[in-house]
Amino acid sequence: MQNKLTHLFEQHHRPILNMYCTAGYPELNSTGEVMKALQAHGADIIELGMPYSDPLADGPVIQFSNSIALQNGMSIAVLLEQLLQINPSMHIPVILMGYLNPILQFGMEKFCREASAAGVTGLIIPDLPMHEFENEYQDMFLQYGLCFIFLISPETSEARIRKIDTLGSGFIYAVSSSATTGQAIDMQQQEAYLARLKSLQLRNPILVGFGIKDHAGFSKISSYVQGAIIGSAYILALRSGGDISTITKEFVNTIREKAELPKTN
Amino acid sequence: MNFSVNEYGYYGNFGGAFIPEMLYPNVKQLQDSYIDIMEDPAFQLEFQQLLKDYVGRPTPLFFAEHLSKQWNTNIYLKREDLCHTGAHKINNTIGQVLLAKRLGKTRIIAETGAGQHGVATATVCALMGLPCVVYMGEKDMARQASNVARMKMLGATVVPVSSGSKTLKDATNEAIRDWINHAADTHYIIGSVVGPHPYPDMVARFQSVISAEIKSQLLERTGNELPTHVIACVGGGSNAAGAFYHFLNDDQVQLIAVEAAGCGIDSGKSAATTQLGTMGILHGSKSLLMQTADGQVTEPHSISAGLDYPGIGPLHAHLFESGRARFLWATDDEAMAAAMHLSKTAGIIPALESAHALHALTQLEWKPSDVVVICLSGRGDKDLDTYMKNLPS
Ligand SMILES: Cc1ncc(COP(=O)(O)O)c(C=O)c1O
Numbered sequence: 187m188q189n190k191l192t193h194l195f196e197q198h199h200r201p202i203l204n205m206y207c208t209a210g211y212p213e214l215n216s217t218g219e220v221m222k223a224l225q226a227h228g229a230d231i232i233e234l235g236m237p238y239s240d241p242l243a244d245g246p247v248i249q250f251s252n253s254i255a256l257q258n259g260m261s262i263a264v265l266l267e268q269l270l271q272i273n274p275s276m277h278i279p280v281i282l283m284g285y286l287n288p289i290l291q292f293g294m295e296k297f298c299r300e301a302s303a304a305g306v307t308g309l310i311i312p313d314l315p316m317h318e319f320e321n322e323y324q325d326m327f328l329q330y331g332l333c334f335i336f337l338i339s340p341e342t343s344e345a346r347i348r349k350i351d352t353l354g355s356g357f358i359y360a361v362s363s364s365a366t367t368g369q370a371i372d373m374q375q376q377e378a379y380l381a382r383l384k385s386l387q388l389r390n391p392i393l394v395g396f397g398i399k400d401h402a403g404f405s406k407i408s409s410y411v412q413g414a415i416i417g418s419a420y421i422l423a424l425r426s427g428g429d430i431s432t433i434t435k436e437f438v439n440t441i442r443e444k445a446e447l448p449k450t451n
Numbered sequence: 452m453n454f455s456v457n458e459y460g461y462y463g464n465f466g467g468a469f470i471p472e473m474l475y476p477n478v479k480q481l482q483d484s485y486i487d488i489m490e491d492p493a494f495q496l497e498f499q500q501l502l503k504d505y506v507g508r509p510t511p512l513f514f515a516e517h518l519s520k521q522w523n524t525n526i527y528l529k530r531e532d533l534c535h536t537g538a539h540k541i542n543n544t545i546g547q548v549l550l551a552k553r554l555g556k557t558r559i560i561a562e563t564g565a566g567q568h569g570v571a572t573a574t575v576c577a578l579m580g581l582p583c584v585v586y587m588g589e590k591d592m593a594r595q596a597s598n599v600a601r602m603k604m605l606g607a608t609v610v611p612v613s614s615g616s617k618t619l620k621d622a623t624n625e626a627i628r629d630w631i632n633h634a635a636d637t638h639y640i641i642g643s644v645v646g647p648h649p650y651p652d653m654v655a656r657f658q659s660v661i662s663a664e665i666k667s668q669l670l671e672r673t674g675n676e677l678p679t680h681v682i683a684c685v686g687g688g689s690n691a692a693g694a695f696y697h698f699l700n701d702d703q704v705q706l707i708a709v710e711a712a713g714c715g716i717d718s719g720k721s722a723a724t725t726q727l728g729t730m731g732i733l734h735g736s737k738s739l740l741m742q743t744a745d746g747q748v749t750e751p752h753s754i755s756a757g758l759d760y761p762g763i764g765p766l767h768a769h770l771f772e773s774g775r776a777r778f779l780w781a782t783d784d785e786a787m788a789a790a791m792h793l794s795k796t797a798g799i800i801p802a803l804e805s806a807h808a809l810h811a812l813t814q815l816e817w818k819p820s821d822v823v824v825i826c827l828s829g830r831g832d833k834d835l836d837t838y839m840k841n842l843p844s
Contacts, residue, residue, distance in 0.1 A: 239615065239747040240733065242627050243471040249614065261745045286469060287732040291746030312471040313732065317459060337472040341634065346475075364473045364634045 190279035190307045191333055191356040194230060195391045195412060201404065202413025203441060204231035204393050205420055206283070208251035209268070210260025211237075212424055217265065218272040220424075223434035225278050228442055231393075232276075233310070233415065234269075236262055236284030243312050245368035247418040250425075262292045266300045273305035281308040281335065281356070294323060298330040308333035308356040316353065324353070333357075339364050340379045347386060357391045359415065362398065362407075368418030371397035373406060380410035401443050416441065452773055454699040454766065460648020463773060464730070465738045465765035468647035473631045477639075478647050478735075480554065485649045488553050489546070489656060501545050502660065505578070506535045508542075510661075512668035512824070517796040524817035527678070528799070528827045529665055531690060538802060538829030539658060539690045540571040544640055546657035548575040551638035558637045560584045562626040564591055564619035564686065565757035565804065566598025567829055568642030573607035583607040586625040588618040591756045598833050616750035619686075619760045623734050643687025644764035647735030651692075651764045658693025665824055666697055673822060680815075682707040683826035684807040685778075686722075686758040688767040690828035695776065706776035707815075708767060709807045711753035715782055722751035724763045725771045725778040733761065738768040754783035754837065755803035757829075781810035787841050789813075790831060802829030803837060 194202070205224045209217045217234065224232050237255035241248060262284075269280070282301060289297050289311065301309070309332055314323070319334065327334045333356030338347050341364050350358060360383055362371045376394075383392055394407045395415030407414045423437045424430065460466045460482070470478055488494055502508040510530045518526045531539035544561075551559060559581050563569030569585040576583035585602055589611045592599050602609050615621035623645075630639045644651040644658075662681070670676040681698055683691035685708045698704040713721040721727060724739050731740035733748060741749045741761035753759040763771075770776035781789065790806035793799055801809065805828045817823065831838065 240620070240624050242624060242734075243473065243631065245628070253614075256747060263745075285732075287740075287742070287748075288746030290731065291729075291742065291744065313469045313735070315468060315470065318467065318469075339473045339475075341476045342472060343476075361473060365632045366628050369632065 189331060189333065191231070194279055195357065198230070198412070201408030202230045202393060203228065203404070203438070204233055204395070204413065204415040205229040205438070206233040206235060206415060206417030207420060207424070208235040208237055208248065208255045209265045210255035210258045211251040211421065212254065214258040214260060214264070216430060217268050219430050220434070221272055221276060221280070223431040224438070225276060226431070227435040227438040229438060230278060230413070232278060232280045233283050234265070234280065236265060236282060236288060238285040238288055241285060243366055245366040245418060247368045247421050251421045262288055262297065266304050269304035269306065276305060279307040280305060281310060282306055283310040286311050286313050295326060298326055298332055302330040302332055306332065308335050310335045310337070310359060312337055316350070320353065335359050337361055344386065347388070351388045351390055354390060357393050357412070358388065360392050360394045360411070362394050362396045365396060367396050369397050371403070373403065376406065380407060384410045401441055404441050452775060454769070454775070456648060456652045460652070460736070462766050462769035465736070465768040466648055466651060467737050468735060469732050469737065470647045470735045471631065473634060477630070477634050481653070482649050484554065485550065485653050488550050494549060494553070498546055498549055502542065506541050506545065507533060508660065509664045509668070510534060512665060512672070515797050518812065522812055522817045523819055524821045524823060526812070527822070527824045529661060529694065529824055531661065531826060531828045532799070532801065532805065532830035536567070536571045536574050537832060538567040538571065539661060539693060540568040540642060541574065542660055542693065543642065543654050543657040543689060544568070544571040544575045547638070547640040548579050548581065551640070552579065554638060556636060556638035558582050558633065559640055560586070560626050560629050560637055561640045561642060562586045562619065562622040563642060564588070564622065564759060565755065565802070566591065566595040566602065566833060567757060567802070569607070569609070570598050570601050570605070572640050572642070573602040573605035576607065577605045584629065585609050586612050586622040586629070588612045588616070588622045590617040591619065591622070594837065595756055595833050596836070618756065620748065627734065643689040644692045644766055645687040645734055645736065645762060651736065651766055654689050655692040655696060655766060658689050659696035661690065661693035661826065662695060662697035665694065669822070677701055677704055678822040678824045679703070680705045680707060680821060680823040681826070682709065682808050682811045682823065684709045684758060684804050684828060685763055685767055686760050686804060687762070688764040690826050692764065692766055694824070694826040699775070706770065707811055708770070708776050708778050709811050710778060710780045711755055711758035711786070711807055712780035712782045713752040713754070716780065720752035722753040722759055722761065723780045724761065726780060728762070736765050738762055738765045739771065755786065755807065757802070757804040758807060779811050779814050781807040785810045790838065799827070800831035801827055802831050803834045805829055
């Protein structure tokens, strides 16, 4: 399956920066502005969170952006409408992250069809178990050309990682530690985990996320794997208020500063 | 019909384990070991001994004479209110804490609504010398203040939860997040038949002692181990699951679940999940759930903190869908009236949750030959503040 994600990982010449923002945050209609700013200022992938009332895997910062986005009136239907509008001006891959329940209520097939039509490349559904994925949805995602991105954690066994590597596509989302989003991470401990991930020589590229907030973290991770995902730190930056484009430019520049090339990939 | 879980944790269309990868190792370990541990004779010996000497089991099956006369039938109360700590919740916490020790866990967390499960968890942790953290919604901390004090006295840390509706659903979210952050050393003692597989089945098995005792007590009293009706309130559904368990395959026994209708089913302030809910996923399992058309979980309402939850366990969703159990409801006012009535006519002050089950007596037709067992899941001490506000002065 060739798509924007596979293309990106084949072509990339610098560490991949996947930037997360909750759709409909800080304003209902700021989704497009955030996406354009991220694309203009050097993000490689945009991951949009579909807000949910009960985001179990998220820490306080993303919980907060979820509840503001819901108050703002964001929903899957509204988001897909917004994406359809903005899609012609996006050339970097856009992926959607969300919990299963709102997607099921919207209808999984309708969701896949409309997301695909709105230019979405991949999905992250952290509470969709592998067994349900294989039984119910794998063929549907394939049919609509959507990558399915699995999470792994430092506790995930090698056998399970290998299975995920055969089932998933786009990239593998390696959670930095067994934690909810936005927790401080211990870089010392990270190195052993990163070295292990690298040594597995997986078919899929790996991006590491959860708790990465600065240039040091980003470049350390990128020296082992293809890149990293940043969410809570960016939401916090947006939360301080001000012009989205200016905040985004400063934020991405700070992360990118002198970021090294991966040694291998 | 089959009322046991299959290997993926499904009762019919409901159940499963919808959890993020960070919890997979813990949940998988539980799935793979809970039956073996529970069936181990050494475990059973320790569990049964504690149920007897510490909890005070078997709890009496009390023939409620006044109520029986009033309804011209035979009404028995299963006195879970006489369990140590005042509710059925401790049947499950004893079982799970013993299981946690066998899994090598050194820290216990729990969520609580009414505080009964929190107290029952804090109690067994004090007994076993394990640190205990209980998550509780701020609204519930205010309306169940005496239970907050009890948990603290028992040495537990009570963490106030201020997100969402500040009640049981949000306390459960925070407990799950804690578990994600401390997966290696922590066991999460879920307080009802909810959560990812194997929790619904595991908790139902620990609570099944209720119906096992009902059977043998009825046999002794009446010469027949089967009642015609078993009635229980349903928040998540653990006391109901325990009271129904050994009757699930006895079709002649009518199973009646009573949900909390709050201010009325159509008032917008209710917690009657089967009446208002649709299929969805909450706290790791697929079940019936109160939600918006967009799949956002709605905030329930009940005067009783233990029933103030927007979902029900997957077993109950299956009992509802298959028609094996009948689902009724009681409003806040009806539960209050039922509590006042039992207090005056039987000398038993019930928990507000259990009062919902008592209200079912007014909703059905009874025959003189019927044998009706009501699960009196807990006692009313924790609800005195609420009762006082409603007492005629
Ligand atoms: C006395 C009592 N009954 C019932 C419940 C509801 O729980 P479940 O439906 O799991 O029995 C509670 C919960 O706190 C309770 O304290």
